[in-house]
Amino acid sequence: MKRQIGATGLEVNAIGFGGMPLSIKGRPNEPDAIKVIHAALDAGIDFIDTANVYCIDDNDLGHNESLIKKALQTWRGDGPIYIATKGGLRRPGGDWVTNGQPKELRRACESSLKTLGVDHVFLYQLHAPDSKVPLADSVGEISRLQEEGKIIHIGLSNVSAAELNSAQKIVRIETVQNRFNPMSQRDLYNDVVDACQKQKVTYIAYSPVGGGGHHVEMAEHPLLLEIAQDHQATPYQIMLSWCLSKGRHILPIPGASKVNNVVSSAAAVKIHLKTEEIQRIDEFSVVA
Numbered sequence: 366m367k368r369q370i371g372a373t374g375l376e377v378n379a380i381g382f383g384g385m386p387l388s389i390k391g392r393p394n395e396p397d398a399i400k401v402i403h404a405a406l407d408a409g410i411d412f413i414d415t416a417n418v419y420c421i422d423d424n425d426l427g428h429n430e431s432l433i434k435k436a437l438q439t440w441r442g443d444g445p446i447y448i449a450t451k452g453g454l455r456r457p458g459g460d461w462v463t464n465g466q467p468k469e470l471r472r473a474c475e476s477s478l479k480t481l482g483v484d485h486v487f488l489y490q491l492h493a494p495d496s497k498v499p500l501a502d503s504v505g506e507i508s509r510l511q512e513e514g515k516i517i518h519i520g521l522s523n524v525s526a527a528e529l530n531s532a533q534k535i536v537r538i539e540t541v542q543n544r545f546n547p548m549s550q551r552d553l554y555n556d557v558v559d560a561c562q563k564q565k566v567t568y569i570a571y572s573p574v575g576g577g578g579h580h581v582e583m584a585e586h587p588l589l590l591e592i593a594q595d596h597q598a599t600p601y602q603i604m605l606s607w608c609l610s611k612g613r614h615i616l617p618i619p620g621a622s623k624v625n626n627v628v629s630s631a632a633a634v635k636i637h638l639k640t641e642e643i644q645r646i647d648e649f650s651v652v653a
């Protein structure tokens with residue numbers, strides 16, 4: 366199963382990989398983290414999401430990008446592998462703080478290129494709009510970085526449909542990355558998923574199995590356990606399959622810090638939920 370990246374004509378595996386759990390608090394050691402990335406690639410995953418701020422704090426910026434670079438250098442398989450990174454946040458004292466100033470975005474992007482060891486990045490995403498900076502200023506600077514050849518394609522993250530529409534007036538946006546899982550169905554009702562489909566924008570579903578703080582609780586839900594049993598699958602795979610069922614433009618990027626979990630996520634493309642099962646999960650919850 367494949368997903369197109371926006372209107373680029375490029376296709377990737379319908380399940381991507383999110384690198385965040387390999388670099389934040391509780392992360393595995395470096396050799397184990399690299400094994401997880403290799404396992405993702407060996408399982409056919411060819412789209413990896415990262416960010417300069419997937420790290421412990423501002424003294425550790427680029428940790429995840431550096432792991433990905435090392436993993437790609439030592440992987441014995443064949444490409445192409447598509448890397449998406451982001452700028453627009455900082456981690457002072459370990460907090461997550463927006464900084465969408467054009468100067469900061471330029472510095473962050475150039476630093477990501479160095480860390481990844483490339484002269485351009487496949488997809489550069491504004492991590493989140495900064496309420497202190499006009500969106501047009503942040504997107505405008507990313508557009509200039511694209512004109513300079515440092516970025517191939519542009520994406521946004523944590524945006525509304527209105528923000529997507531206003532950014533599209535400045536430069537072509539190929540992806541939107543928002544939180545999406547059976548407990549966070551907001552974007553099905555507020556136009557974001559629809560707007561993406563109409564504009565041929567890939568909707569990248571982050572935290573598709575609930576996110577670091579909630580995944581265990583979600584995986585214990587009786588409805589997911591029941592459907593999983595019928596498919597001889599895990600509740601995590603059912604959540605990923607549900608995400609995929611919501612549109613051919615939806616690309617879930619589950620994270621993992623363990624080899625078994627990433628391998629299991631990649632196998633979720635093989636599950637086909639019945640309409641009635643999808644509808645029962647639809648009723649699961651609508652969390653704003």
Ligand SMILES: NC(=O)c1ccc[n+]([C@@H]2O[C@H](COP(=O)([O-])OP(=O)(O)OC[C@H]3O[C@@H](n4cnc5c(N)ncnc54)[C@H](OP(=O)(O)O)[C@@H]3O)[C@@H](O)[C@H]2O)c1
Pocket residue numbers: 382383384385386414415492522523542543570571572573574575576577580599601602618619620621622623625626627629630
């Ligand atoms: N743009 C944004 O603002 C934003 C925000 C959050 C996340 N993201 C991106 O989205 C990615 C995914 O989100 P996330 O990592 O927060 O949450 P997630 O994908 O919902 O995963 C949370 C945890 O669930 C476990 N898991 C995942 N798949 C599993 C499976 N098949 N079987 C068993 N356990 C499984 C993993 O645990 P283990 O660690 O124990 O393997 C993982 O750490 C991130 O890595 C990041 O790239 C973006």
